[in-house]
Amino acid sequence: MAFSGPVPNDKLYLEQVRYGKDEQKRRKESPIFVSGDEVARLLETNQGVYMVDPRMGFNNRTHRLFVSKHVPTEAEDNKAWKTLGHRHTVEAVIHWLAGKGYSIVDGKRYDWEAGDFICVPIFAWHRHVNLGHEPAIHVASTTGPLYMGIGQAVYEDERYPEYWIYAQQGEDALRTLIPGGVADAAGGDGGSQAARLYAEQVAFAFNEEQRRRESRVLVRGSELRFEPTAMGNVAYVVDSRIGFHIKALSTVVAEIPVGKRSGAHRHLYDEIDYVLSGRGRCIIDDQAFEIKKGDTLAVPVFAWHQYFNTGESPLRILAHSTRPAMENLGLVLTHQGEVADH
Missing domain, CATH: 2.60.120.10 (Jelly Rolls)
Structure with a gap:
């Protein structure tokens, strides 16, 4: 390993030791309250508003909260997704506050109304269609901050193909729920414990994709x-x-x-x-x-x-x-x- 200069080992270690104490201070200083009136005002002129995100000064490191507005399908300013929508390697739970419509999630249609929830499987393409004459509004939480922190946040949006990482690699890559995932679980077990454990590792992506596709998606608010x-x-x-x-x-x-x-x-x-x-x-x-x-x-x-x-x-x-x-x-x-x- 090459170093550009002397390594301040004592300083680095002391930062580790005092981290917990410093973190307590950061928690105390973090914003807590976000006014709904202010969010509503911002939503009048924006398609979406972030309420809680570490990039805004909050100490929440693992998830964020934002609200999105979907204009009626026939509206002239409708800039909604038309085919694929978008997908991401982060978990997302959506709650519809207003409106009526449907979502296409991993190729399946889910009809919703105000009060319902959508749980989006990781890396599943999804888009939302407003069937009403007024804006449909949802509030959503995602684990974007957590996955960004470990360098595993990938967002692919049909409107910005220039930023795609996997979707342009072919039809299989476009459809998979596992970024870079394989189509089979080949790996062999060789009979030994080590070989079996490694084969399970190779097969994980294939099995994980099936688990995601079998997961629940829609929750009716009326059935809580x-x-x-x-x-x-x-x-x-x-x-x-x-x-x-x-x-x-x-x-x-x-x-x-x-x-x-x-x-x-x-x-x-x-x-x-x-x-x-x-x-x-x-x-x-x-x-x-x-x-x-x-x-x-x-x-x-x-x-x-x-x-x-x-x-x-x-x-x-x-x-x-x-x-x-x-x-x-x-x-x-x-x-x-x-x-x-x-």
Whole structure:
């Protein structure tokens, strides 16, 4: 290995040692609250608005949240995808806030309306069609920051073929859900343990593609099942434990009745919360936020947080987290505080 100059080993090691302390400071200084009114104002003149992203100063390292607007199909300013759409090597969960239409995901059509969810398999081409006469709006969380951090984020968009990496390599590459994946699981096992383990490694891409194609995609908002937990009434929407082939994201919706509170807890993973309906107050560590429909909160890692419904209708919170990613790394720790009064 060649070095351009002396290696400051002591300095590098000290940076490692103090990282945890520095990270606590970064979490404290990270933005938390995003006004729904400001997002709505920006969406009037933009097709999409990022609410939470590390490139905007947030300390969320593993996922982002943004809102997108889809104009009616017949509109003159319709710049929607026409054939393939786009695909990416990051997980994505989409929630339709308004409108009615359908999505083509990996060649299959899924009809949706406001309140429904779409879980997009990794690297599946997908596009959305608005069948109404008003803009259709969705809010989405993706694991882009996590995959960008490990150098594995690939985005291919039909409108920008000059940036394609795999799609231009032929029909198989255009259709695969595994970037650079092979069409078979050839590798042989040779009879030994090492040969068998390596053959499994070679075959992983082929098998992973099948798992992605067999995963659930559509969730009807009308079919959400709210059940009591220590954190309150919660409906699991997208999770690896309920039939989705997803490795990093988890999505739940919490509903807090009028005059009630959620539980309080903290955990070692990123969470981004979006207020679907109602009004209330959110306490995050030593800060209090008055919230209403459309607001967003980026909950810092390991910060205590709790919701209170101070309005006159149920308070619903859409919560995206990267708990599964942290579980796969063995880094999940959740502390339960005050329990919900439902």
